[in-house]
Amino acid sequence: MDEIVGLAPSGSLGSGYNVESFNRALDANPDFIGQDAGSTDMGPTHLGDGVLFFPESSYRHDLSLMLNAAREREIPLLVGSCITAGTRGQLGQAVAMVKDLAREAGHSFKMAVIDAELDKDYLKKRLADGAFQSLGPEGELTPADIDRSSHIVAQMGVEPFIRALEAGADVIIAGRACDDVIFAALPVMKGFDKGLSLHMGKILECAGLSASPIDLQEPLIGRIRNDHFVVEPGNADLRCTTLSVASHSLYERTDPCIQPGPGGVNDLSETVFEQLDERSVKVSGSRFISDSVYKVKLEGAEVIGYRSIVMSGIRDAIMISQIDDILEEARERVRLRFGAVDDGEYHLDFHIYGKNAVMRMLEPETDHVPLEIGLLINVVAKTQDLANAVAMHARGTLGHTSYPGIITTAGNLAFPFSPFNVPVGPACRFSLYHLMPLDEPCECFPMEMITVGGA
Amino acid sequence: MVGTRLAKIIELAKVIRSKNAGPFEITFDIMFADAGIYDKVKNSGVITSKLIARLYNISHNEVLVCRPYDPAQAFKITIRRPTASGDLMESDVYGCQQHMPLTTIEVPWEE
Numbered sequence: 001m002d003e004i005v006g007l008a009p010s011g012s013l014g015s016g017y018n019v020e021s022f023n024r025a026l027d028a029n030p031d032f033i034g035q036d037a038g039s040t041d042m043g044p045t046h047l048g049d050g051v052l053f054f055p056e057s058s059y060r061h062d063l064s065l066m067l068n069a070a071r072e073r074e075i076p077l078l079v080g081s082c083i084t085a086g087t088r089g090q091l092g093q094a095v096a097m098v099k100d101l102a103r104e105a106g107h108s109f110k111m112a113v114i115d116a117e118l119d120k121d122y123l124k125k126r127l128a129d130g131a132f133q134s135l136g137p138e139g140e141l142t143p144a145d146i147d148r149s150s151h152i153v154a155q156m157g158v159e160p161f162i163r164a165l166e167a168g169a170d171v172i173i174a175g176r177a178c179d180d181v182i183f184a185a186l187p188v189m190k191g192f193d194k195g196l197s198l199h200m201g202k203i204l205e206c207a208g209l210s211a212s213p214i215d216l217q218e219p220l221i222g223r224i225r226n227d228h229f230v231v232e233p234g235n236a237d238l239r240c241t242t243l244s245v246a247s248h249s250l251y252e253r254t255d256p257c258i259q260p261g262p263g264g265v266n267d268l269s270e271t272v273f274e275q276l277d278e279r280s281v282k283v284s285g286s287r288f289i290s291d292s293v294y295k296v297k298l299e300g301a302e303v304i305g306y307r308s309i310v311m312s313g314i315r316d317a318i319m320i321s322q323i324d325d326i327l328e329e330a331r332e333r334v335r336l337r338f339g340a341v342d343d344g345e346y347h348l349d350f351h352i353y354g355k356n357a358v359m360r361m362l363e364p365e366t367d368h369v370p371l372e373i374g375l376l377i378n379v380v381a382k383t384q385d386l387a388n389a390v391a392m393h394a395r396g397t398l399g400h401t402s403y404p405g406i407i408t409t410a411g412n413l414a415f416p417f418s419p420f421n422v423p424v425g426p427a428c429r430f431s432l433y434h435l436m437p438l439d440e441p442c443e444c445f446p447m448e449m450i451t452v453g454g455a
Numbered sequence: 456m457v458g459t460r461l462a463k464i465i466e467l468a469k470v471i472r473s474k475n476a477g478p479f480e481i482t483f484d485i486m487f488a489d490a491g492i493y494d495k496v497k498n499s500g501v502i503t504s505k506l507i508a509r510l511y512n513i514s515h516n517e518v519l520v521c522r523p524y525d526p527a528q529a530f531k532i533t534i535r536r537p538t539a540s541g542d543l544m545e546s547d548v549y550g551c552q553q554h555m556p557l558t559t560i561e562v563p564w565e566e
Binding site for chain 2: 039040041042043044045136137193243247249250251252253254255256257268269270271272273286329347349351357359360361362364380427428429430433
């Protein structure tokens, strides 16, 4: 086999993709279709509470097109991090969707389902064998941290995907997976270089984010060969350039040269990006260096309370000139009614859009006076009811408070919709972000093979 | 010296961006379309951990990475997030609007 061609429909399952570009990309005769369906980028709530990022209809729409294309061509479809955080419950939702879609379209195939959510007893046993290295959270991880977390997943490497392919899976629906391995699995199984395969996976996993102009909803084609790979967009009007591809190689990574993943690091220090033709870029020189101990990244999140918000606007210049003092006084009034802020019962936060809401403590320009302020009252409390009560009390106080030089007595806040208070539901926090050693790469990723349809 | 001025990085770079790298870090990329410009900025030695710490008013050891990367004609800078992604006090879950202080960097430039 001289090359393997992979097709990535979009950078994120559910975001939609350009169907015309996808159909054109199918003319490249891909050997597989790969799709990333999750991330921690959207914050801890999808892991801690299990809520999906997009509505289910968006996932069904995207899955349907790629499932039909893969079955018509009899090529594997690999979907990783189903769906959003890769929990067991979200994986089950993806499996149910694929079964429904297969029934509707009359497909029959073998589907491998790979679970990436870890049981707490297993984790605590592993933790007893030796501390997990933290990739963020302060302090040593304890069994109590594990117990407090609602869901803990591990990012799988290429190995569980390869095991599924070797077992004859036509469709692989996997829980949390390192993004690049979805696209590297088949090439690595066929003997292609692991460093190049993973680097190609890193480029494909966000699809058209590596194209110029940039577009997450544009499919990308990758061709891996003996000593390099080539990427090009499915859309004939888009290009890959050395800058767009090199740029994406850095995207969301801590260090450009050393990119850690399951079982080792990908070393991009000797990588060469070359413009092959107007629309495609050739990449070579990336090298995978295996760790002596195979480790996977754990992600866990816990529910810390319930969120409630009020969004409002301020245009009065006299009020704006005193905004910090006025908000401080409102905090004090809330404290009188509900007790000390941050005593564990509730957390009250004001986001002052127009002033420093976006950069907060990183904001260097502190004396700017805005024309308008967008004020977001953001409360997290032990119960939804308490969160709503604190948010509404802060709103009422600010809405009718007096301040030096006031010229309006009718109200201080402009509300863009009714009702003013929006209960948001569970608020979460990342509780685990650690490396855990494994005895073998498939150890905590059990697979179930399901026959779908009347095969 | 005749012809030496301070050039603004925003006139020299093609891309200046910030993004979360996992839930506990924010990473910045400064990328150049022209190899000659990239080399001059790199050789100026202006972009250092110390400068980044000053621009963001954070301590030096919160700057985890600050290095040039030749294959992409880029500087890579990574800092610890002030709050973990989505935690209390969060303001930018994707971390994608934290790049503006970098645009104030100036590089000594000989025409």
